[in-house]
Structures are given as structure tokens and as C-alpha cells.
Amino acid sequence: MPKLDLSQIPFKGGSSYPGKLAQATAGRFVQRLGDAGGLTQYGVNMVRLEPGGLSSLRHYHMEQDEFALMVDGELILIDDDGEHVMRAGDCASWPAGEANGHHLVNRTDTPATFLVVGTHTPTETAYYSDIDMMVKDDANGFSFTRKDGSPLTADQIGDDND
Amino acid sequence: MPKLDLSQIPFKGGSSYPGKLAQATAGRFVQRLGDAGGLTQYGVNMVRLEPGGLSSLRHYHMEQDEFALMVDGELILIDDDGEHVMRAGDCASWPAGEANGHHLVNRTDTPATFLVVGTHTPTETAYYSDIDMMVKDDANGFSFTRKDGSPLTADQIGDDND
Numbered sequence: 275m276p277k278l279d280l281s282q283i284p285f286k287g288g289s290s291y292p293g294k295l296a297q298a299t300a301g302r303f304v305q306r307l308g309d310a311g312g313l314t315q316y317g318v319n320m321v322r323l324e325p326g327g328l329s330s331l332r333h334y335h336m337e338q339d340e341f342a343l344m345v346d347g348e349l350i351l352i353d354d355d356g357e358h359v360m361r362a363g364d365c366a367s368w369p370a371g372e373a374n375g376h377h378l379v380n381r382t383d384t385p386a387t388f389l390v391v392g393t394h395t396p397t398e399t400a401y402y403s404d405i406d407m408m409v410k411d412d413a414n415g416f417s418f419t420r421k422d423g424s425p426l427t428a429d430q431i432g433d434d435n436d
Numbered sequence: 437m438p439k440l441d442l443s444q445i446p447f448k449g450g451s452s453y454p455g456k457l458a459q460a461t462a463g464r465f466v467q468r469l470g471d472a473g474g475l476t477q478y479g480v481n482m483v484r485l486e487p488g489g490l491s492s493l494r495h496y497h498m499e500q501d502e503f504a505l506m507v508d509g510e511l512i513l514i515d516d517d518g519e520h521v522m523r524a525g526d527c528a529s530w531p532a533g534e535a536n537g538h539h540l541v542n543r544t545d546t547p548a549t550f551l552v553v554g555t556h557t558p559t560e561t562a563y564y565s566d567i568d569m570m571v572k573d574d575a576n577g578f579s580f581t582r583k584d585g586s587p588l589t590a591d592q593i594g595d596d597n598d
Contacts, residue, residue, distance in 0.1 A: 276528040276538060277513055277520045308503060311529025315501040315555045316478055318529070339477040341470060343505070343551055345525070351439055358439045363507070366438040367473025367480070376438060389505055391553055393477045 276311070283310045285322055291331065292418045293431030295407075301327025301380070308391075316394055322387045323349060329378040329388075332403040338393040340368040342378070347386025349378040354403070360388070375403025405430070438473070445472045447484055453493065454580045455593030457569075463489025463542065470553075478556055484549045485511065491540040491550075494565040500555040502530040504540070509548025511540040516565070522550070537565025567592070 285303035289296040301324035308318035321329060332352060344364045351358040351366055353376040360366070360378065368376060370393070380386050398411040401421065407430070410417045418426060447465035451458040463486035470480035483491060494514060506526045513520040513528055515538040522528070522540065530538060532555070542548050560573040563583065569592070572579045580588060 275517045275520070276515055276530050276536060277522065278527045278529060280525070280527065307527050308501075308529060311503065311527070312531040312534075313501040313503060313529050315532065316503075316553065318503050318527075318553065339470075339475040341473065341475060341478075341480050341553075343507075345505075353438055355437045358437070360439065363442070365440045365442065365469050365473070365480075367440060367470060367475050368438050369474040370477065372474075374438060389551070391478065391480065391503075 278307060278311055280305070280307075283307060285320075290416050292426060295331065295431055298328055298331055301325070302329060307389075314394060317390075317392050319390050320345070320387060321390055322385050323347075323378065323380040324385050325380055325383050327380045329390075331405065331407075332375040332377045333400045334368065334373055334375050334403070335370055335392070336399040336401070337370050337395045338398055339370050339391075340393075341391045342366050343389045345387040345389055347380070347384055348382050349380055349386045349388065351376060351378055373401070375401070440469060440473055442467070442469075445469060447482075452578050454588060457493065457593055460490055460493055463487070464491060469551075476556060479552075479554050481552050482507070482549060483552055484547050485509075485540065485542040486547050487542055487545050489542045491552075493567065493569075494537040494539045495562045496530065496535055496537050496565070497532055497554070498561040498563075499532050499557045500560055501532050501553075502555075503553040504528050505551045507549040507551055509542070509546055510544050511542055511548045511550065513538060513540055535563070537563070 285305045289299045303322045305320040344360045349360045351360050354374045401408045406420045408421050447467045451461045465484045467482040506522045511522045513522050516536045563570045568582045570583050
């Protein structure tokens with residue numbers, strides 16, 4: 275039925291970032307509401323950030339609109355314009371192709387939660403603002419490279435021990 | 437900037453329903469967050485329902501995914517499965533083409549608020565569950581007819597005085 279049974283939709287950790295970059299989002303847990311509800315045209319995720327957690331590396335999307343609504347707690351939205359406090363009810367939107375890299379950071383000592391929506395598109399390119407990395411997504415999955423398309427190297431993504 | 441200044445985005449009333457049917461949503465006020473934030477791929481609206489208010493006539497979409505998150509207050513989700521209480525944090529999703537007509541009704545004595553997301557598509561058809569009406573939307577705007585395509589008649593949409 276349309277009303278979702280939230281108790282049956284787990285919050286999952288994990289990251290698609292390569293190598294040691296995956297550590298960046300260790301404090302992020304995602305509940306995939308849209309997928310659970312059978313939606314295919316856009317994703318809707320509830321995201322919980324533990325203290326110190328990041329929503330992502332700072333990035334922007336070329337093809338996909340993105341929208342966030344703060345649900346609980348306090349986060350700092352960091353983008354090219356600076357830092358912006360986000361509390362319950364606050365909203366932000368990032369139209370596809372606008373090159374303003376952004377992420378949300380939890381600097382408090384309690385978890386914080388936001389809802390995020392992102393279009394599903396057959397292909398996508400996103401750029402990372404603070405490191406020389408981009409990601410392309412298509413039917414073959416994610417491909418992370420430098421912004422010129424060359425491979426990432428050990429100094430960028432070497433394992434946890436380097 | 438991506439963070440929205442909610443104080444600058446008004447809650448507006450009004451309805452595109454023809455004739456007297458527009459009265460059905462007299463208690464509904466919509467804040468168009470996605471439009472204000474420059475999003476084009478889907479709409480994101482904050483919707484406030486006053487006591488007695490309806491989100492819409494009960495309907496389902498053929499081409500557009502729809503998602504709702506309750507933000508404040510209590511509403512009743514009515515669909516083909518019956519009635520479901522919706523309180524802050526509760527979510528519902530309606531995949532495009534699933535013929536389960538739905539709407540939200542405020543039976544309490546205080547306003548209630550929910551966030552709703554709907555895909556923007558070049559064309560759309562929606563069917564109304566409780567009356568003989570459908571709507572088609574395209575570059576020419578909304579067109580409300582009976583489900584067989586014939587015009588609505590005065591007994592359906594006659595003005596307030598009939």
C-alpha cells in the first residue's frame with residue numbers, strides 16, 4: 275500500500291567512493307524510501323548523519339536536480355557561498371548543471387536527519403569541488419576518475435594503510 | 437543560493453479544477469519550493485491543509501511518480517485500501533500508473549503540513565476515483581473531461597448557484 279512501513283526499511287551505511295575516500299561518509303546512514311515505495315523516476319532518501327558525519331564529498335550534479343529538507347537536528351550546509359545553518363524545516367535546492375559544490379556536515383553531538391530527492395537519469399556526471407575527481411554513472415555503474423578522465427592514483431585513493 | 441529563504445515563498449490557495457469542483461480544495465495552501473529553487477525535473481511543494489481541507493480530489497497519475505512526507509499535524513490518507521493515519525515522519529509513495537486513487541484529508545481542528553514531490557513530464561493523464569473525470573496535461577495546459585473524453589456537464593461542474 276502507498277503508506278510506507280518505515281520499520282521495514284533499514285538505514286544502511288556504506289559508500290561507492292573508491293579506496294580510502296569511502297571513509298569520508300562513515301557517519302552517514304541512508305533509508306531508501308523511494309526505492310522501497312516502488313518509485314523509479316527519482317530517488318527519495320532519508321539520511322541520518324551521526325556527529326562528525328558528512329552527507330558526501332562536496333559535489334554538484336550535471337544532469338540531476340537535487341532537493342533537501344531538514345527533518346531533525348542541525349547541520350551545516352557548505353557550498354561555494356560559505357556555510358549555512360540548516361535546522362528542521364529548512365530547505366535547499368540544487369538545479370542540475372549549476373556548478374555550486376555542496377554537502378552537509380554534522381558538527382553537533384547528536385544525530386541529524388534530512389530528506390533528499392534526486393532525479394534518476396540514464397547517465398550522470400558529477401564533479402567534486404575540493405579534490406580532482408569526477409564520477410560518471412551509466413548502465414555500467416559508477417566510474418570515478420580525475421576531472422580530465424585519467425585514472426585516480428594511489429596518492430588520491432590509496433588504501434587505509436598508506 | 438541553494439538554501440531557500442522560506443519567508444520569501446508564499447503559501448498560495450487556488451485550484452485548477454473546473455467550476456464548483458474548485459471548492460473541494462478551498463482549505464489547501466501550497467508553497468512551491470522546487471519552482472522557487474530553480475528545479476525543473478520535479479515539483480516539490482509544501483502543502484498546508486486547514487481543518488477540513490483536502491489535498492485534492494482522490495486521483496492517480498499515469499506518468500508521474502508521487503511521494504509525500506508528513507511534516508506537522510495529522511492527516512488521513514484515503515485510498516483504495518481504506519484510511520491510514522499520517523503523522524510527522526510518515527511517508528507514502530505512488531508509483532506512476534498504479535491505479536490507487538488517493539488524497540489526504542484534515543479531520544483535526546488544527547492545520548497540518550506535508551511535503552509532496554511529483555515528476556514533471558511533458559504530458560500527463562490523471563484519473564479521479566470518485567467522479568467521472570480525468571485530466572490531461574500538455575503544452576496547452578490542463579484539460580478536464582469525462583473518462584471517455586466527452587465534456588464535463590453542468591451537473592458535474594455547474595457554478596455555485598445551481
